Amino acid sequence: MEELIVVALGGNAILRKGERGDPREAWRNVSRAAEAIVEAYLRGYRIVVTHGNGPQAGYLLEAMESLPPERPRQTLDIVDAMTQGWLGYLIQHSITIAARRRGVEVPAATIVTRVVVSRSDPAFSNPSKPIGFYYTEEEAKRLARERGWVMRRDARGGYRRVVPSPRPLDVLEAPIIKALASGGVVTIAVGGGGIPVTEDLEPVEAVVDKDLASSVLARLIEAERFIILTDVPGVALDFGKPTQRWLARLSARDARRLLERGYFPPGSMGPKVEAAVEFVEETGRRAVIGHLDEAIDVINLESGTIIEP
Numbered sequence: 592m593e594e595l596i597v598v599a600l601g602g603n604a605i606l607r608k609g610e611r612g613d614p615r616e617a618w619r620n621v622s623r624a625a626e627a628i629v630e631a632y633l634r635g636y637r638i639v640v641t642h643g644n645g646p647q648a649g650y651l652l653e654a655m656e657s658l659p660p661e662r663p664r665q666t667l668d669i670v671d672a673m674t675q676g677w678l679g680y681l682i683q684h685s686i687t688i689a690a691r692r693r694g695v696e697v698p699a700a701t702i703v704t705r706v707v708v709s710r711s712d713p714a715f716s717n718p719s720k721p722i723g724f725y726y727t728e729e730e731a732k733r734l735a736r737e738r739g740w741v742m743r744r745d746a747r748g749g750y751r752r753v754v755p756s757p758r759p760l761d762v763l764e765a766p767i768i769k770a771l772a773s774g775g776v777v778t779i780a781v782g783g784g785g786i787p788v789t790e791d792l793e794p795v796e797a798v799v800d801k802d803l804a805s806s807v808l809a810r811l812i813e814a815e816r817f818i819i820l821t822d823v824p825g826v827a828l829d830f831g832k833p834t835q836r837w838l839a840r841l842s843a844r845d846a847r848r849l850l851e852r853g854y855f856p857p858g859s860m861g862p863k864v865e866a867a868v869e870f871v872e873e874t875g876r877r878a879v880i881g882h883l884d885e886a887i888d889v890i891n892l893e894s895g896t897i898i899e900p
Contacts, residue, residue, distance in 0.1 A: 593635050594816060595772055596890065597809040599802055599866075600624055600642040601821035604883055605678060608747070608822070612646055612724075617681055624820070625685035627886030632690075632697050632777060636890065639772045639812065640682060641805040644674035644783025648798060649723015649752060656738060667754065667796035668786050675703050675782035682779050699777040705763040706785030706804050708795065712757035719857065720756030720798045725749035746859040755797040757787060759804040762811055769812035781808050806866035810873050817870040817878040818890055819863050824882045825896035826864060828854060840897045843871040867898045875900050 604624040610616045632638055648670050655664045665673075679701030690697035718741045726734065731742040731750035740752045762768070762781060771778045784799030802819055809817040828836045828849070841849075846868045855861040860880075867878035881888070881895020888894035 593637055595637045595639070595769075595812065595814050596631075596816045596818060597639045597641065597805055597812070597814045598628065598631075598886075598890070599805040599817075599819045600640060600682075601819070601883060602643045602645060603822040604642060604820065605681065606646045612650060618685070621681045621685045622689065624883060624886070625682065625689040627883075627890075628682075628686055628777060629689040629693065629695075629697055630887050631890050633693070633695065634887075637772050637775060638777050639768055639808065639814070640777060640779045641781040641801060641808065642678055642682065642779070642783070643801040644671065644678060645720075645722045645751075645798070646724060647674045647677060648783060653723060666794070667798065668788070668794035671783050671786045671798065672703055675701065675786070678782055679703075679779045683777075686777055697777060698775060699779065700771060701779040701782075702764050702768055702771070704768070704780045704782065704785045705788050706759045706781065706799050706807070707761040707763065707790060708757035708759060708787045708797065708799060710789045710793070710795070712755075714755045714757040714797070715795075718753045718755050719743075720754050720800065721745055721751040722754055722798055723752045725751055746856045755795075756784075756800050757795075757797055759785065759787075759799050759807045760790075762804070762808045763788075765808060765811040768808065772812070781805055800862045800866075802862045802866035803869075806870045806878075809870050813874075814870075815876060816890075816892075817867060817876075819867060819878070819880045820883040820886055820889060821863065821880065822883065823860075824885070824894070826855070826860060826880055826898075830860065838896050840899065843868045843898055843900060846898050847872075864898070871898050871900055 683699045686699040784801040784804040787797045885894045
């Protein structure tokens with residue numbers, strides 16, 4: 592088979608709703624994803640794994656704010672780089688452990704990845720990307736007042752800090768990532784959407800959406816399939832309402848029409864559907880959105896929502 596695929600892991604692969612984020616929880620969650628990745632690898636897929644970093648980036652930024660005033664704070668691009676190493680290590684090591692349980696070796700490597708964005712992107716004047724933990728309304732008001740953070744209500748409840756999220760245009764390490772993955776190395780890349788830099792390589796403080804950046808990477812490396820694993824079974828109309836209806840298949844045209852009509856919120860399913868649609872429109876290949884716990888079935892197009900030409 593040896594199809595080259597990009598698998599974008601949702602935040603629940605590392606931190607599940609209601610968890611504190613301690614290392615034991617992270618190892619337990621990542622090990623689930625690693626088992627699925629190893630299974631897919633042994634079935635002949637060549638795999639690039641991407642992942643989010645919202646809670647972890649928020650954790651590091653909050654930890655820095657607790658330092659004495661005379662200690663320097665690191666910029667958000669450096670925090671993005673730190674989380675790529677942090678989470679890449681968890682995924683990479685968990686893949687090695689999962690493979691050895693089966694008596695095999697599966698090579699894995701983490702690539703610190705930069706993503707090009709436009710300096711003139713309107714996102715810089717309209718922060719929208721949630722990072723960090725969930726807060727009550729009272730806590731959110733206090734943090735906005737004390738730290739100058741922009742806080743918004745999250746679609747899944749509570750309030751979170753939001754930062755600029757410019758659109759990804761290019762992935763600088765794409766040729767390296769393709770060479771490694773095509774050569775049989777499970778390659779962990781574009782962590783947290785990548786480290787954003789402008790066209791002239793100036794780092795900027797932002798968080799690029801992981802799914803949109805993963806879609807750009809999947810197109811650049813000519814992946815056969817783009818998979819987004821999250822914490823719901825797929826794409827639904829009227830999500831959370833009595834009229835909720837799960838969709839098994841969607842044409843890219845219909846998915847874009849639903850996006851434009853506002854059926855998928857920008858803070859949750861919207862970027863995932865948009866990322867999948869962009870991949871399908873440009874490549875003529877299929878994308879699928881499904882539950883992490885059903886990862887193998889999703890990868891094999893036997894579960895989740897398939898978005899197709």
